[in-house]
Amino acid sequence: MISDETMTYTFTPIARIHSCFKEKFGIPRQPNLVKDAPSFLVFEPEFASPEAVRELQGFSHIWLVFVFHRSKPGQWQPMVRPPRLGGNKKVGVFASRSPFRPNPLGMSAVRLTSIEQTDQGPVLHLKGADILDQTPILDIKPYLPYSDIIQDSVGGFAPKAPGSDLCIEFSSQALAQCREREKEIPGLITLITQVLEQDPRPAYYDESPKNSHKIFGIRLFDFDLKWTQKGRAIHVISLDPV
Amino acid sequence: MISDETMTYTFTPIARIHSCFKEKFGIPRQPNLVKDAPSFLVFEPEFASPEAVRELQGFSHIWLVFVFHRSKPGQWQPMVRPPRLGGNKKVGVFASRSPFRPNPLGMSAVRLTSIEQTDQGPVLHLKGADILDQTPILDIKPYLPYSDIIQDSVGGFAPKAPGSDLCIEFSSQALAQCREREKEIPGLITLITQVLEQDPRPAYYDESPKNSHKIFGIRLFDFDLKWTQKGRAIHVISLDPV
Numbered sequence: 060m061i062s063d064e065t066m067t068y069t070f071t072p073i074a075r076i077h078s079c080f081k082e083k084f085g086i087p088r089q090p091n092l093v094k095d096a097p098s099f100l101v102f103e104p105e106f107a108s109p110e111a112v113r114e115l116q117g118f119s120h121i122w123l124v125f126v127f128h129r130s131k132p133g134q135w136q137p138m139v140r141p142p143r144l145g146g147n148k149k150v151g152v153f154a155s156r157s158p159f160r161p162n163p164l165g166m167s168a169v170r171l172t173s174i175e176q177t178d179q180g181p182v183l184h185l186k187g188a189d190i191l192d193q194t195p196i197l198d199i200k201p202y203l204p205y206s207d208i209i210q211d212s213v214g215g216f217a218p219k220a221p222g223s224d225l226c227i228e229f230s231s232q233a234l235a236q237c238r239e240r241e242k243e244i245p246g247l248i249t250l251i252t253q254v255l256e257q258d259p260r261p262a263y264y265d266e267s268p269k270n271s272h273k274i275f276g277i278r279l280f281d282f283d284l285k286w287t288q289k290g291r292a293i294h295v296i297s298l299d300p301v
Numbered sequence: 302m303i304s305d306e307t308m309t310y311t312f313t314p315i316a317r318i319h320s321c322f323k324e325k326f327g328i329p330r331q332p333n334l335v336k337d338a339p340s341f342l343v344f345e346p347e348f349a350s351p352e353a354v355r356e357l358q359g360f361s362h363i364w365l366v367f368v369f370h371r372s373k374p375g376q377w378q379p380m381v382r383p384p385r386l387g388g389n390k391k392v393g394v395f396a397s398r399s400p401f402r403p404n405p406l407g408m409s410a411v412r413l414t415s416i417e418q419t420d421q422g423p424v425l426h427l428k429g430a431d432i433l434d435q436t437p438i439l440d441i442k443p444y445l446p447y448s449d450i451i452q453d454s455v456g457g458f459a460p461k462a463p464g465s466d467l468c469i470e471f472s473s474q475a476l477a478q479c480r481e482r483e484k485e486i487p488g489l490i491t492l493i494t495q496v497l498e499q500d501p502r503p504a505y506y507d508e509s510p511k512n513s514h515k516i517f518g519i520r521l522f523d524f525d526l527k528w529t530q531k532g533r534a535i536h537v538i539s540l541d542p543v
Binding site: 066067068069070071072073089090091092106108110111112113114115116117118119120121122124126128137138149150151152153154155156160161162164166168195197198199200201202203204205206207208209210211212213214215216217218219220 | 315360363370394397402447449450455459462
């Protein structure tokens with residue numbers, strides 16, 4: 060684990076996330092913004108012990124420490140453009156939660172809904188994760204309200220959750236597709252609404268009229284969600300099979 | 302950074318903590334329990350850029366992601382005995398914040414009091430860190446109140462901060478030594494009181510009368526703090542030079 064000569068530390072994933080977010084585009088920018096997003100965590104065989112999660116079920120939320128495994132090494136810059144500031148103002152990388160960091164480590168507090176004991180070890184069922192499918196997890200810690208809630212904290216340039224003033228409507232095709240899929244994916248309409256309310260378009264997106272017919276798409280579960288956006292109005296077109 | 306064949310991830314420290322806690326014994330068990338504990342963070346030369354911390358000063362608190370560098374590899378067990386439960390009940394390692402974990406990663410939210418710009422780069426002045434001196438820091442992130450405060454969270458077997466019913470008194474020698482040292486270390490008496498209120502003795506400590514004269518010691522700053530403890534009464538003996 061420790062190499063003192065070269066001053067580096069090597070870690071092995073203990074688990075992987077299985078999430079509805081199959082690509083980076085469209086992933087909520089913090090946990091719990093899309094609070095109904097379901098995911099589950101499967102331990103690697105070496106760590107798949109019911110003992111290692113004993114008493115974890117008493118905590119409503121857990122921290123996941125993970126690797127931004129799709130951020131390539133060396134991809135970081137001292138300054139980043141957070142979407143929060145419209146993509147046109149730079150802040151220091153350590154003043155941001157950007158995935159492009161010197162050490163691409165992420166941490167998210169997510170809701171633990173249940174722990175399922177399976178033949179392959181415990182599976183943690185989660186809600187609200189803002190994490191790409193197949194992300195390697197390095198650590199799990201309980202969220203400790205008495206310590207992790209800092210009531211008098213001040214949040215710099217991001218004092219509040221990004222509010223949404225977007226109005227989302229579904230085409231009759233999209234609505235029929237959602238209703239069909241809700242048999243396997245309960246709450247799908249709510250989930251799609253929450254994802255789109257985050258305005259997943261790039262922060263620097265050119266909103267001029269010439270772009271008002273552009274079709275956006277993100278992969279969720281096993282389909283491509285397609286929509287157009289005119290000002291604050293989002294029109295969901297369809298859920299296309301991948 | 303990434304080695305896909307062996308499925309491991311290697312990280313390089315970006316900074317080191319300089320803290321008053323010179324040994325593991327006596328370190329507060331969560332951040333902000335000893336809220337006046339001062340420390341500072343010095344960046345490694347490669348990361349010592351004023352740009353990388355731009356806008357960070359607007360945040361009252363920051364997360365430090367660090368390595369429990371004194372926890373030896375392979376030292377973890379699936380279950381641990383948290384001090385919270387008196388040291389006689391086991392819980393899963395992932396239901397604890399124990400430093401003995403499969404990947405010995407720690408995370409602490411601490412108060413950022415100021416950022417000093419020096420010839421060697423920015424130095425972050427901190428309060429409330431529960432981190433050993435010289436700990437390697439892998440990442441710094443802003444504490445985001447809107448996301449990191451989870452008001453409806455439930456804290457399992459650790460629902461509240463450990464209360465202190467300890468009564469701490471200083472010998473006249475200890476008091477004189479503190480007053481002398483307060484010129485360089487402002488608030489030293491408060492700090493020593495906060496440290497001892499956490500009851501740093503091992504959770505499984507035998508409180509029987511035969512141990513009531515045992516002298517405890519922890520290294521703080523450049524001195525050894527010595528005390529005795531009888532029931533809930535702590536008597537601070539002296540601050541001995543190391």
